[in-house]
Amino acid sequence: MLSGRRILLIIGGGIAAYKTLDLIRRLRERGAAVTPVLTRAAGEFVTPLSVSALAGEKVYTDLFDLTDEAEMGHIQLSRVADLVLVAPATADLMAKMAHGLAGDLASTLLLATDTPVMIAPAMNVRMWEHPATQRNLAVLRGDGVAVVGPNEGDMACGEFGPGRMSEPLEIVAAVGAALSDGPLRGRRVVLTSGPTHEPIDPVRYIANRSSGAQGTAIAAALRDLGAEVIFVTGPAEVPPPEGVEVVAVQSARQMRDAVLAALPADAGIFAAAVADWRVAHPSDSKLKKTKGGLPVLEFAENPDILAEVAQMGAGRPALVVGFAAETDDVIANATAKRQSKGCDWIVANDVSPATGIMGGAENAVTLISGDGAEDWPRMGKTEVARRLASRIAEALGER
Numbered sequence: 080m081l082s083g084r085r086i087l088l089i090i091g092g093g094i095a096a097y098k099t100l101d102l103i104r105r106l107r108e109r110g111a112a113v114t115p116v117l118t119r120a121a122g123e124f125v126t127p128l129s130v131s132a133l134a135g136e137k138v139y140t141d142l143f144d145l146t147d148e149a150e151m152g153h154i155q156l157s158r159v160a161d162l163v164l165v166a167p168a169t170a171d172l173m174a175k176m177a178h179g180l181a182g183d184l185a186s187t188l189l190l191a192t193d194t195p196v197m198i199a200p201a202m203n204v205r206m207w208e209h210p211a212t213q214r215n216l217a218v219l220r221g222d223g224v225a226v227v228g229p230n231e232g233d234m235a236c237g238e239f240g241p242g243r244m245s246e247p248l249e250i251v252a253a254v255g256a257a258l259s260d261g262p263l264r265g266r267r268v269v270l271t272s273g274p275t276h277e278p279i280d281p282v283r284y285i286a287n288r289s290s291g292a293q294g295t296a297i298a299a300a301l302r303d304l305g306a307e308v309i310f311v312t313g314p315a316e317v318p319p320p321e322g323v324e325v326v327a328v329q330s331a332r333q334m335r336d337a338v339l340a341a342l343p344a345d346a347g348i349f350a351a352a353v354a355d356w357r358v359a360h361p362s363d364s365k366l367k368k369t370k371g372g373l374p375v376l377e378f379a380e381n382p383d384i385l386a387e388v389a390q391m392g393a394g395r396p397a398l399v400v401g402f403a404a405e406t407d408d409v410i411a412n413a414t415a416k417r418q419s420k421g422c423d424w425i426v427a428n429d430v431s432p433a434t435g436i437m438g439g440a441e442n443a444v445t446l447i448s449g450d451g452a453e454d455w456p457r458m459g460k461t462e463v464a465r466r467l468a469s470r471i472a473e474a475l476g477e478r
């Protein structure tokens with residue numbers, strides 16, 4: 080996926096630097112060559128020896144190291160890579176980048192480079208939310224710097240919130256997308272997949288037979304065309320593909336929150352088989368057999384994620400695609416669904432048991448758009464995914 084690519088990796092001085100060691104390994108496993116640069120502060124968190132052992136290359140640490148200057152000047156060093164990746168990008172490094180400071184090797188390289196730059200911020204939540212950091216972030220985005228993360232969660236400093244560095248595989252996915260030369264390069268796509276599980280009590284749930292196979296194939300096909308894919312998946316049988324950002328959820332409501340958090344995006348593809356209903360009041364403890372009779376479950380309607388995103392007005396992805404799994408009157412029902420949900424396309428399929436499509440390897444779909452219904456011949460789910468991904472690339476190219 081990254082073979083033949085060279086990444087200049089600038090490691091900032093934050094506790095997340097320990098994750099960067101794994102990141103180096105992951106990048107190299109995928110064929111990338113990594114030239115590491117440590118800031119002075121980063122050297123307090125990880126040692127040059129461990130970084131160079133993992134990278135299999137010399138570590139650059141100081142602007143005024145004459146030996147380095149003799150071997151490779153800092154200007155040249157800043158330009159040998161296909162991508163300059165800053166991980167972790169501390170508040171201090173982001174501020175230096177935003178203001179064009181060049182007081183040490185890392186900031187000098189960042190100012191001198193003419194290759195694309197990506198940052199993976201990591202810092203305390205208050206520092207991240209501080210207006211100064213947010214101002215710097217806006218400046219950097221305006222300068223064309225790609226930003227991956229940060230994630231929300233428990234932090235090493237004991238607080239909770241956004242500020243954790245993205246996981247190594249999420250960063251690898253963003254790097255893969257940034258270095259792709261496919262037609263979806265630079266495009267961000269949010270994709271739902273798999274079933275949802277709606278709890279009845281701590282051990283039981285309501286689910287459906289979706290395996291997640293079609294959604295997973297679409298994620299891989301979009302990735303192969305260079306898209307940055309946010310793959311929001313319920314508990315599927317098929318494992319998620321490599322090189323996409325996976326957000327694992329259980330219930331429809333969690334899926335909705337994850338989708339909204341992943342926006343803005345250029346396209347939203349809703350391949351999940353979302354449960355239409357959930358149990359209104361799941362029990363905190365396991366329901367027991369009683370002599371009094373059978374339990375009665377009261378249902379509540381789940382949010383319709385596709386309809387909500389398709390009708391959201393400002394912030395709506397340019398292309399919104401829904402799926403319709405039908406057993407009768409496939410085209411009529413799917414055409415009506417496109418209208419009622421407000422999406423651009425519906426990928427309709429016949430899931431009557433006789434077709435063997437649900438849980439099978441093949442699919443026969445009809446693509447319903449504003450131009451009418453287009454039948455695709457029965458083909459493998461991977462082939463359907465490739466065809467759909469290239470149609471998405473065409474459509475986004477026109478928008």
Ligand code: CTP
Nearest residue numbers: 349350351353381382383384385401402403404
């Ligand atoms: N969908 C969604 N959120 C829901 C239900 C469905 O995002 N709560 C999306 C699915 O991912 C799919 C599309 O809506 O892209 C169609 O879902 P489907 O279950 O076929 O249609 P329903 O809206 O449930 O209508 P019906 O049950 O009448 O067929």
